[in-house]
Amino acid sequence: MTAIHRAQAYFVKILGAAAILALAAGCGGGGVSKTDALQDAPSEVAALYKAECLSCHGNDLQGRVGPNTNLEKVGSRMSADEIVAQIEQGEGVMPAFADQLTKEQIQGLADWLSGKK
Incomplete structure (x- = not known):
């Protein structure tokens, strides 16, 4: 050769x-990929999260704008009703979404996130 x-x-x-x-x-x-973190979300909720929440809350719910934006176990510290209020009214650095999302969209996000424990 x-x-x-x-x-x-x-x-x-x-x-x-x-x-x-x-x-x-x-x-x-x-690591948890975007697909893994959202795999238990209904498809409409996953699409909404990707469009409206991902930039601040991260692709695996880890939070990108401080510790309060971590949603990995948000259901352990907030009820679905409290999550609805947070999304609608905002607080601190989180803007209010009541005028941008429908009640059904907000409720869908809250129901899914409240299961994160």
Whole structure:
């Protein structure tokens, strides 16, 4: 085997190994992905969360604007009615959404989030 053939064979092996590693990295992993965090949400609620809530509350409910924006266990500290009031009226850095979302949308988010314990 010539030096060129050995180099080509080596390159093919490296390329193959890199492809396998790239595929393996994309198949799993530690963190909760957006899909995982929203997997128990009704599709309308998940779409609404992605459109209206994700920028402040994060793709896995972890919160992006301070500790009060973490929703991972919001149902342990707030009832569905309290979550409705928070979404409608806002508080602190959270804006009010009563004029932007329907009562049904707000209730859907609150029902889903109140189950996060």
